[in-house]
Amino acid sequence: MSALWCAFSGQATRCRPVVQSAVSQRSLSGTCARAAAAAAVYKSPVRVDFYYDTISPYSWLAFETLLRYRPVWNLEIQFKPVFMAGLSQATSSNFLESLTKNQNKTRHMFQDIVRMGQYFKVPLRIPESPFYMLAVVGSLKQQRFLTAAQMKFPDVTEDLSRSIWYRGWAEDLDIAKPDSLRMIGRRAGMSEEEVEEALAASETQEVKDRLKSVTREAVDDGACGLPFLVFHVNKGDTDVETYFGSDRFPVIAHRLGKFMRQFKLEIEVQEWMDDLEWNGPVPDPNNFKEIEEPAEISKCFLSIEQYDELNQKFVDNVKQDFNIKDK
Amino acid sequence: MSALWCAFSGQATRCRPVVQSAVSQRSLSGTCARAAAAAAVYKSPVRVDFYYDTISPYSWLAFETLLRYRPVWNLEIQFKPVFMAGLSQATSSNFLESLTKNQNKTRHMFQDIVRMGQYFKVPLRIPESPFYMLAVVGSLKQQRFLTAAQMKFPDVTEDLSRSIWYRGWAEDLDIAKPDSLRMIGRRAGMSEEEVEEALAASETQEVKDRLKSVTREAVDDGACGLPFLVFHVNKGDTDVETYFGSDRFPVIAHRLGKFMRQFKLEIEVQEWMDDLEWNGPVPDPNNFKEIEEPAEISKCFLSIEQYDELNQKFVDNVKQDFNIKDK
Numbered sequence: 048m049s050a051l052w053c054a055f056s057g058q059a060t061r062c063r064p065v066v067q068s069a070v071s072q073r074s075l076s077g078t079c080a081r082a083a084a085a086a087a088v089y090k091s092p093v094r095v096d097f098y099y100d101t102i103s104p105y106s107w108l109a110f111e112t113l114l115r116y117r118p119v120w121n122l123e124i125q126f127k128p129v130f131m132a133g134l135s136q137a138t139s140s141n142f143l144e145s146l147t148k149n150q151n152k153t154r155h156m157f158q159d160i161v162r163m164g165q166y167f168k169v170p171l172r173i174p175e176s177p178f179y180m181l182a183v184v185g186s187l188k189q190q191r192f193l194t195a196a197q198m199k200f201p202d203v204t205e206d207l208s209r210s211i212w213y214r215g216w217a218e219d220l221d222i223a224k225p226d227s228l229r230m231i232g233r234r235a236g237m238s239e240e241e242v243e244e245a246l247a248a249s250e251t252q253e254v255k256d257r258l259k260s261v262t263r264e265a266v267d268d269g270a271c272g273l274p275f276l277v278f279h280v281n282k283g284d285t286d287v288e289t290y291f292g293s294d295r296f297p298v299i300a301h302r303l304g305k306f307m308r309q310f311k312l313e314i315e316v317q318e319w320m321d322d323l324e325w326n327g328p329v330p331d332p333n334n335f336k337e338i339e340e341p342a343e344i345s346k347c348f349l350s351i352e353q354y355d356e357l358n359q360k361f362v363d364n365v366k367q368d369f370n371i372k373d374k
Numbered sequence: 375m376s377a378l379w380c381a382f383s384g385q386a387t388r389c390r391p392v393v394q395s396a397v398s399q400r401s402l403s404g405t406c407a408r409a410a411a412a413a414a415v416y417k418s419p420v421r422v423d424f425y426y427d428t429i430s431p432y433s434w435l436a437f438e439t440l441l442r443y444r445p446v447w448n449l450e451i452q453f454k455p456v457f458m459a460g461l462s463q464a465t466s467s468n469f470l471e472s473l474t475k476n477q478n479k480t481r482h483m484f485q486d487i488v489r490m491g492q493y494f495k496v497p498l499r500i501p502e503s504p505f506y507m508l509a510v511v512g513s514l515k516q517q518r519f520l521t522a523a524q525m526k527f528p529d530v531t532e533d534l535s536r537s538i539w540y541r542g543w544a545e546d547l548d549i550a551k552p553d554s555l556r557m558i559g560r561r562a563g564m565s566e567e568e569v570e571e572a573l574a575a576s577e578t579q580e581v582k583d584r585l586k587s588v589t590r591e592a593v594d595d596g597a598c599g600l601p602f603l604v605f606h607v608n609k610g611d612t613d614v615e616t617y618f619g620s621d622r623f624p625v626i627a628h629r630l631g632k633f634m635r636q637f638k639l640e641i642e643v644q645e646w647m648d649d650l651e652w653n654g655p656v657p658d659p660n661n662f663k664e665i666e667e668p669a670e671i672s673k674c675f676l677s678i679e680q681y682d683e684l685n686q687k688f689v690d691n692v693k694q695d696f697n698i699k700d701k
Contacts, residue, residue, distance in 0.1 A: 138477075138478050140472070145467070148466040149598055152599070155616060159618070166624065266478065271478035290486075297493065297654065298489050301492075301493045327624065
């Protein structure tokens with residue numbers, strides 16, 4: 048039963064301080080962005096449309112890397128949560144099917160995800176039942192919640208995205224049930240009221256349509272999987288370069304440098320050239336705060352079990368849902 | 375008709391000097407390897423099994439990168455040509471099928487190949503009919519020829535591999551017909567006799583079986599596509615790390631560093647650490663000789679048309695094959 052507590056509690060106790068400091072950077076990232084903008088005010092930012100689904104671990108890698116390079120390359124990132132299964136259907140991609148058929152591919156991908164996480168300094172773990180997560184649970188609930196939250200409270204998008212990935216791909220906990228989303232939202236720095244508002248909105252036709260239309264937009268922009276990145280290299284829509292995956296950043300740096308050489312004013316070129324390098328997954332070690340490893344699952348459960356410390360509301364919910372009588 | 379001349383001639387004239395100097399490095403690479411071995415004699419080399427098919431452009435990228443890093447990381451590379459279609463069948467990979475179904479994927483992959491080529495400094499071009507090349511022509515003839523040549527003249531493997539890629543993925547010329555293989559072999563520095571011997575052997579059961587068994591070995595080693603790299607990090611078969619694709623070299627450097635820290639003698643560690651970095655696709659610019667861009671196809675045809683300059687034997691072959699009468 049302890050597993051349930053962990054999965055359902057929005058207000059975990061000993062778990063929470065570790066995780067929250069690691070995940071929520073809502074105010075911090077705002078400050079960073081402002082400072083970077085001031086330093087780079089003479090340059091035109093490069094707009095990037097970042098299509099992603101929080102069920103995709105490679106999307107998490109690209110997400111963190113983009114954020115780290117945002118001040119360095121002066122990126123203006125448009126976060127575009129899409130629904131992966133919808134994208135797969137629209138592009139006739141058979142990603143999940145290929146994983147079940149080609150066992151070598153599956154085995155290799157899980158190794159790759161862990162190694163890439165270590166290299167990129169993102170605490171990725173393979174869930175105990177990745178196919179259950181990917182194919183049964185899916186991402187509809189999370190992506191609708193994220194879309195609703197983004198529409199109502201745009202500045203929460205980054206922390207909320209990270210918080211979903213963290214819960215699913217670092218902690219291996221449920222990510223789709225309402226109480227999981229409550230916990231995720233609170234960890235991302237949302238107030239209880241904001242969370243409830245986003246949760247309610249996530250079931251509206253407006254939000255469902257929005258998620259569909261952004262997914263459609265990704266397909267129209269050429270997405271063949273996630274993450275998918277669209278760089279608007281000349282500020283307009285005419286000079287667009289698209290990238291799939293989390294492993295093309297060296298090429299992106301190389302290409303952005305070329306474009307800058309072509310389009311930017313001479314006087315700015317040298318500085319751009321210096322900046323537009325790929326310096327590995329952590330471009331600025333001095334300003335880098337590593338995301339903390341999640342607590343061991345067993346320790347998490349242990350602390351959660353002391354449920355008298357939990358917010359009574361969530362305890363009551365769970366008791367009611369699972370018909371648990373007080374002793 | 376001029377296209378045919380280009381495709382069939384083993385002894386092209388004006389085309390040849392440009393291409394040959396670019397492709398054949400048989401003697402050069404031998405020298406390099408010896409010098410590097412001397413410098414690194416105190417270190418145990420890291421063995422890498424490199425499974426590849428010359429019809430795979432990403433395999434070419436990994437091939438060149440491995441060769442460039444061989445002296446830097448002290449790699450002992452085992453070249454293992456396999457038959458891609460056989461591998462796909464054995465692993466139930468539906469790579470070609472997914473390309474035809476998911477047009478966004480196809481479009482994106484072709485862009486990606488060109489950009490990766492530019493970044494890696496490998497002159498990749500998209501063939502005029504990539505699906506014809508990949509799905510109709512395939513790689514059976516080339517991989518059998520390469521296997522035969524490797525069995526008989528092992529030291530030709532590297533240059534011959536590059537020469538096949540160059541002809542297919544840089545020049546967009548036929549790669550499967552016997553006369554194409556003759557030209558490819560000569561460009562790789564093989565004598566006319568060696569080429570004929572390898573060509574004859576490529577039809578024997580021994581060579582066919584060898585290609586099959588290496589392909590099987592790749593599957594058993596976990597290959598889910600090509601290129602597939604198996605690093606024997608502790609000299610034996612117990613500590614093995616596998617990588618798929620041409621885009622994991624930064625991770626490979628990171629991992630090799632970790633292993634060396636664990637296994638190598640303390641006194642050697644620091645030097646290993648310094649070496650085991652990823653310094654982009656060209657680790658040693660001073661000793662780097664870029665592969666030349668192929669001639670423009672039209673210019674190639676133009677010079678080939680002056681066929682009185684060509685080796686008469688091949689001209690006669692083509693005339694006979696295509697029933698061309700002398701004027």
